[in-house]
Amino acid sequence: MTDPDRDGERTVLVAGTVVALGTAAPGWVAVEGERIAAVGHGAPPPGGTRRDLGAGAVIVPGFVDQHVHGGAGAAFTGGDPAEALRAVQFHRAHGTTTTLASLVAASPAELRRDVAALTELVADGELAGVHLEGPWLATARCGAHDPRQLRDPDPAELAALLATGVVRMVTLAPERAGGLEAVRRIVDAGAIAAVGHTDASYALTREAIAAGARVGTHLFNAMAPVHHREPGPAIALLEDPRVVVELVTDGLHVHPALWRHVLAAAGPDRVAAVTDAMAAAGMPDGDYRLGALRVTVTDRVARVAGPDGASGPIAGSTATTADLFARLVAEARLPRAEALAQAVALTATTPARVLGLADEVGALASGLRADVVVLDEGADGWLRVREVLRAGRIVEEVLPRA
Known part of the structure; x- marks a missing residue:
């Protein structure tokens, strides 16, 4: 052909x-x-x-994935552009034609190295930009991020990373000291501020949205749960029409009944399906790394490996966006034409708009x-x-x- x-x-x-x-x-x-x-x-x-x-x-x-850490045994962390390109090409062959490279919490020097390694790929159009998922996250909701690397936003560090011009989105916990000011700095720099890995209250999350936050990172995962007397961040993000929420619709991170409820409440123009895939996507079960953490994949489920051999938190996914698309259609409980249109919105149209790329993809x-x-x-x-x-x-x- x-x-x-x-x-x-x-x-x-x-x-x-x-x-x-x-x-x-x-x-x-x-x-x-x-x-x-x-x-x-x-x-x-x-x-x-x-x-x-x-x-x-x-x-x-073509699919647009605004939250992905790697695939085909390769990761966006580590400072190797060739490895990063391999991850891009793997997901591209599975339909993701626009990729935002997500990095995990790391030391200031490691973050600078990783962003620098991805800069040329952004300039060449291989990547749509870089997503900093941390290190300004809540320790209690660190998930698969190294808790030793979590810290409060430092204005100088944040400014230096934003000044590279390739950082398109930053996920942070607004309850961190200086968190709301960091949201404002991110927005002022022309990047997207996202709320995630957070224990923030409903009220504080609303403050973060008022400060300019416009994305909820993998809704429900690694954030304070919904309570009938303290709705928490998920409800604050869901109810504000300015916010787009991410869902990892891989059949593991969020039950289909819940993502159907989210879509009924917010509509497909406010939901982006993301893989949150790590290096093990497309690979056999075994041991991998996500940043500094060791990850064990069993039956295609990735979890942080504990020091005693016990499995820890979910460590991203092993899915491609094509997997998400197929599951969205299969589990939508809608007529087929409506299910297909909804899946396209979640995997392409909405994330393209979030990233400011709707006039291109x-x-x-x-x-x-x-x-x-x-x-x-x-x-x-x-x-x-x-x-x-x-x-x-x-x-x-x-x-x-x-």
Whole structure:
């Protein structure tokens, strides 16, 4: 199979289902060079090279993952650009055509090193930016972050990291000393302030939102639980229409009944499905690392390995966004067309808007980058990736590290 012509010849992809223009129906996507030239439902117009993908094919926009730590045995931490690129390419081959590289809590020197190592990948367009998940997190809600590296926001350290120009999102706990001021500094620098790994009260979370926080990091996970007399951060984030909340819809982090409830309350334009994947994504069970912590994966579930061999907190996921998409459709309890449209919103359109990239990616629309995922439904009813285009080019499969 060859790429669509890079010199502008139109290639028309025709499929039994195209999720675009607010619905899912038989249709087509025309690609010219790096861009989508046109999209429609029904029979395609004449002209161009037609590729009939079949009645069972489903065409959706390339996925956008705003929270991912690695994959294929590679991580974004460690200061190795080649390793980081391998993680990007692995997820890209599974449909994630836009990736925000997430870093974990680390020392000031290690954070500077890791951000510097990713800078060229951002400049080259391989990454959409860097997400600092910590180190300004609550010790009681550290999850899979090294508690020895957690600290209050230091204005000088934060300013230096933001000055690199590649930090697009920062997750912090607003109850940390200087937390609200840090939110303001992040927003003033043009980055996204996210609330997560937090024990903040409902009232304090509302203050953080008033200060400019606009994302809730993996809602419910690593945050104070909902209580009928103290709603906590989850409810404050959910009820504010300015906030988009992340959900790890891998079947482990959040029960499907709960994410369905979140979607009923907030709507798909306020929910972003994220993998929170670590290096073990796409890899066999075994021992891995997430930053400085040792992680053991058993039956595809990653947990921090305790000093006595006992398993600790969940340490991200081993999922791809394609896995999330398939599960969102399968467990939506909606008519199929509605389930597909909702899944596209969560995995592409909403995160693209959050990251300020909606004029470039996140939908199948004329003028946007030709990021296209072709899915097939297996005999078990599960949707799986058949083919991925990024900027009009077919993405080759990247094998996990041996």
